[in-house]
Amino acid sequence: MGEPVRVALRSLTLSDFRNYEALSVTFEAPLIALVGENGAGKTNLLEAVSLLTAGRGLRRAALDDLARRDAPRGWAVSARIDGSGGETRIGVGHAPGDPGRRIRIDGADARSSDMLLDYVRVLWLLPSMDGLFTGPAGDRRRFLDRLVLAIDPGHGRRVADLERTLRARNRLLDERGSDAFLDAVEAQLAPLAVAVSYARQETVTLLRARMASQARAGQPFPQADVALAGAFEDSAAGAAAGDLEDVYRDMLAAGRYRDRAAGRTLEGPHRSDLTVRHVAKDMPAALASTGEQKALLIGLVLAHAEVAAATAGLTPLLLLDEVAAHLDPERRRALFQRLETLGLQVMMTGTDPFLFTELPPGSAILKVANGTVSVYKMS
Template sequence: MTAPRSARLTRLTLTGFRNYAIMGIGLSAGMVAFVGANGAGKTNILEAISFLTAGRGLRRAALTDIARVGGDGTWSVSAKIHLDDIETSLGTGATAGVPGRKVRIDGEDMRSSESLLDYMRVLWLVPSMDGLFTGPGSDRRRFLDRLTLAIDPAHGRRVSDFENALRQRNKLLDQGGSDAYLSALELQVASLGTAVSFARQETVGLLKQMIDGRPIENTTFPQAMLSLEGTFEAETIGMSASDQEDHYRRLLEQGRHRDRAAGRTLTGPHLSDLKVRHAAKDMPAAQSSTGEQKALLIGLVLAHAELTAKVSGMTPVLLLDEVAAHLDPDRRAALFERLDALGGQVFMTGTDASLFDALPVHSEVFEVGNNEARLIQVAGAHKSA
């Protein structure tokens, strides 16, 4: 079997991005840690890397909010990467007064950020995700869609088009649109919604296979049992794609009066939920302890990274924000070992360099402060100031 491809960042430059007027970092390691005080700008570096793939970045921030305070409103992220022994320049950013995010590859303008998926797949785990299992279903759908996008580059556009079609239908219902217009729009909603549901279910199925391939007991990070649940999925079990579309279209047509009164569409895969259970204890993840939930989430992200490498043929770049602080030394060491075995590039943050003492000797540790990142440790030896 051919080994997965692996993109490596060798240079990262931020301009007008968050707290950085301009900052460049040279990189040579597969595992990189950024350490420093809270508010120093560590997470901002991870966020910048997250814009080197499709989507809205790890904070899902408005483009105008990313620009440096006191700057001219324009920001950019550029990087040099090595993939297949070829160096490629990636760039993205926004210009004040100009809508949308621009993307360039080797200096050539791209139509959308989806082009970046040909060069990098980026996954992340951030503290805001700690409440994933206890929070609203919309958070878990967004999480699942991000997982799906990493193995199915068309999924992001598919979800966006589906959500846009739903908004148009809701608006048309509110304005008293004709049955003919509604029927045409509902045909589109049904087609897109069915495709979105199918892609999500495929991702869940593949993840289950990946997770089931490991023993439940004696694992550092507990295994998750996954399912995609919702009225739409329950009603369409065993149906072909075309039958699912027809069923959804009929539901939309029959529910017009009810949806008009509610001001929103009350049936469909936009209401489905990713259900997660602690496999060894056979209990909902939401009922597990805070520590168990964190460990479950880490295990799920690691399994998905393995799945992404297997399905896409490209090992993802991982962004892990403050992931080490809540793990005991043995579990941190086990995490670093798993990350190293994945073979992709990993970027982590923490407030203390000692959190990363168990990193492999070929790793790099940067100290972040005063709007710069300074290399302080490499190949297991501390660098002098």
């Protein structure tokens, strides 16, 4: 496999997006630090970039909530991307009453957001993810599904179809639908469940191998070991896909009475969990210190960026919100060196510009203030 194509964001234009009435900014550097006071709009810029790919963006916000206050016409984000096809222009936006995002690629309407994955893939790490290892399993499933989507563009649609079919089964159970109707829905549900689980497991396997490789190479962040856990995965161990579909259909049929009483489907990949262990300390990540958990998460995200670049053939854009402030100087230097080695375009945020003074040559520090972005001049 050859080297992945380097993808870079060259310009970003916002119209009535969050706190920005109008903004147009260009980017030339591979590593970019956005600095400014809290509330200046640094994370809003990252959120705009996250909307250039499939999914709901890094905040998972309702589309109407992305519009600047008192902006009656909705919002728009446009970008110029350098990638495999040369320059690509991407536009996304939303107006009141629209059923979803409007997406245009080089001036043509896109049928779905999945088409954006052919041009740009965006990964992110946010302060809200600091409790990932100690929070509910649903948060870890969503995190894993984002990782899978950067590798497998069809995964988002499969997960959506799985959730829709689960709702249909739950509704039938609640309405005491006939066995024949339940048989039909469960026949649709089983292959979707197997496909979602297999895609997750493939990503987990790739991540484990990459993180082990990083550890052997002296990666500066602690090695995490990840696994997909749950009753469905236990049933899947060693089973062929076709056999597992039969096993899951039988499991669903046998569990109808119990599921009806519970008001939901109790078995399946929608109940699975991503488990993470601190390898050196041989302990669950949830029991590690807050600093260790942050370092484990950074190492995991960097490993995923490498996996995504290798499998997709495109380097992803990486968004790191307030990551430098939580690292000691040695780890901060190690992070910047690692980012330079990865060859990705990375956008970082922070309130203190001096956190970024050790960025490698060719990096950029930009000041965000009053709805504007400008080159930061160190005093």
